[in-house]
Amino acid sequence: MPTISKKGRDMPSSPIRKLVPYAEQAIEKGRKIYYLNIGQPDIRTPEIALEAVKNNDIEILSYSRSEGSETYRKKLAQYYSKHAIHVTYKDIVVTTGASEALLFLFSSIMDPEDEVIISEPFYANYIAFSKASGVNIIPAVCNIDDNFALPSIETFEKLITPKTKAILICNPGNPTGCLYTEDDIKKLAAIAIKHDLFLVADEVYREFVYDGHKHFSILQAEGIDQHAVVIDSVSKRYSMCGARIGCLVSKNKTVMQTVLKFAQARLSPPTYAQIASEAALDTPQSYFDDVIKEYVERRNTLISELQKIDKLKVALPQGAFYCIVELPVKNTDDFAQWLLEHFEVDNETIMVAPAEGFYSTPGIGVNQIRIAYVLDKESLIKAVHILKEALKVYKD
Structure with missing residues (x-):
């Protein structure tokens, strides 16, 4: 049987997209998902x-x-x-x-x-x-x-x-x-x-x-x-x-x-x-002023809500629209999959990006996630509430 290349075998799966099948299954069950995993802005294109x-x-x-x-x-x-x-x-x-x-x-x-x-x-x-x-x-x-x-x-x-x-x-x-x-x-x-x-x-x-x-x-x-x-x-x-x-x-x-x-x-x-x-390129500066104002408010809302969760650590972003969050769990790959397969609050759950895939050093980032704050403030508050409730019941 023909084999694939070593390069192909070594190519990593996307830590951002590899949970998509589990998200699709959650949707089939009728659950709403708050997508915190991917940097797809909800801001209107000019x-x-x-x-x-x-x-x-x-x-x-x-x-x-x-x-x-x-x-x-x-x-x-x-x-x-x-x-x-x-x-x-x-x-x-x-x-x-x-x-x-x-x-x-x-x-x-x-x-x-x-x-x-x-x-x-x-x-x-x-x-x-x-x-x-x-x-x-x-x-x-x-x-x-x-x-x-x-x-x-x-x-x-x-x-x-x-x-x-x-x-x-x-x-x-x-x-x-x-x-x-x-x-x-x-x-x-x-x-x-x-x-x-x-x-x-x-x-x-x-x-x-x-x-x-x-x-x-x-x-x-x-x-x-x-x-x-x-x-x-x-x-x-x-x-x-x-x-x-x-x-x-x-x-x-x-x-x-x-x-x-x-x-x-x-x-x-x-x-x-x-x-x-x-x-x-002819987009007026007012567009960016409004977008930046919106992202700052989202960042502040997200960080404020996350800091209310015990044993959680979060870095303060100064740019872009992402943050790394350290969770009181052993493995966020397992946790992220569990969120989609087995957890919901009022038939809603969240999708996060396990952070291990953002490191090349083995063993680092296994208890971290990346959150993209590309949702409106109300959705971010709901999403962090779901995360807080999930951490109360999740067992490694």
Whole structure:
């Protein structure tokens, strides 16, 4: 019998999506589920983006350029300029989501068995991308007790080996909501320059920064043009997850020329989605002001409710719309499945993401979950109530 590849066997299941069959069974039983497991905002997509698709006059839905349409990339460059990130449209390659951008980048800058240092916990699909590329993740472990702050420079330098090619961060962070400061970014930039490494930043949550803080991009750091690569996406910014449009941004011409070869091999990013994404760039600032206000209120509501539960620990997010919660259970994989299969309050239950899948270090995060506060405040209050009641009766 033919067998699958080692790469295929090593590819992890999504910690976010693997519980879907149990959720479907719960729905069949007539239960309502509060979905806290996935970062799908319930915020309306800007009307300007939807109208651009509805009202276009395309007669032939043709390929776009492999690097993305020139008009879209030029408008993207203008967008970055407004955020004090000075690049040209030639420094941008449009991709099918940030996921494709990361896959292209991993293949462009690393060979099999090379190493990438990632602050942990991290977006679960980084593991999948590394497996697909044959790259090894070296975790720089962060801790819930200090709100998942960036590890010390000494910690990063101890992890660097001759096989290290890059440092990867997500800022603001998924799954932690941690925001790295300007000082943090400058320290990482100094390490990248000193050890001749790439510094890669997943900045898809750039707009979602709270409590008076400001986002500082790695592309704003001095002297790092040949080391810095930004990964970006429209998915969260404009509540356009289904568009699957991202991009890769760097002033390193060799990197961009190499990425373009991978982009050419897959032909082009989707045309309609680029039209919507280009139009979305004209979204007024008032849209973001309202969204940020809503997320801050949701975060405050969620954290306040969670802090009422005994023996529970939660980190305070400063950005994005996620938080990590440490529960008084031994294994949240089992707990999350039990919630869907066996528990309900007034015929309602919750779906959470077990956090072990956001770590590459074995044994860490097994008693943690990630919550995405992408529901309205009333739903969040109900969801935390269900969690509180579940913890009263759950037995490991």
